Amino acid sequence: MAKLLIAYYTRSGNTKKMAEEVATGAREASGVQVELMPVDQVSPDDLLSFDGILMGSPVYYGTMAAELKSLIDRSVKHHGKLAGKVGGAFATSGGPGGGNETTVLDIVKAMLVHGMIVQGDAEGDHYGPIAVGAPDARSQKECRRFGRRMAELSANVAG
Numbered sequence: 001m002a003k004l005l006i007a008y009y010t011r012s013g014n015t016k017k018m019a020e021e022v023a024t025g026a027r028e029a030s031g032v033q034v035e036l037m038p039v040d041q042v043s044p045d046d047l048l049s050f051d052g053i054l055m056g057s058p059v060y061y062g063t064m065a066a067e068l069k070s071l072i073d074r075s076v077k078h079h080g081k082l083a084g085k086v087g088g089a090f091a092t093s094g095g096p097g098g099g100n101e102t103t104v105l106d107i108v109k110a111m112l113v114h115g116m117i118v119q120g121d122a123e124g125d126h127y128g129p130i131a132v133g134a135p136d137a138r139s140q141k142e143c144r145r146f147g148r149r150m151a152e153l154s155a156n157v158a159g
Contacts, residue, residue: 009038
């Protein structure tokens with residue numbers, strides 16, 4: 001059975017709400033075990049035991065929260081060992097044009113450096129789900145769809 005980690009940082013609760021919606025969608029896929037964890041409970045060693053890793057962050061000054069960046073920075077000890085795992089990202093901001101896409105892309109860039117598999121979306125939020133403030137109905141739908149797609153991809157990659 002494939003294992004999918006959804007790690008997130010939240011201060012206001014909005015990113016946690018997104019993470020929960022992503023987990024709801026991921027749990028709709030068969031053959032996938034989903035773990036939802038605040039980033040402060042995830043160690044770099046934990047990343048090795050998952051087939052897919054999704055990360056969510058609020059936007060701070062156009063990029064991810066320091067707490068999530070810290071996990072990514074510490075994951076360098078496993079450089080090359082995350083290659084072939086599925087990766088994806090989601091973000092929340094305080095306003096339109098608040099840096100959601102730059103934040104998602106910064107997370108995705110780190111995943112690509114690790115050699116992870118990142119799948120875009122031709123129909124929805126292209127780089128990963130985003131929300132402005134608390135996730136509205138549109139964002140919730142995107143999160144669930146993203147979670148399901150990433151879980152299915154993780155199951156396929158894990159074989």
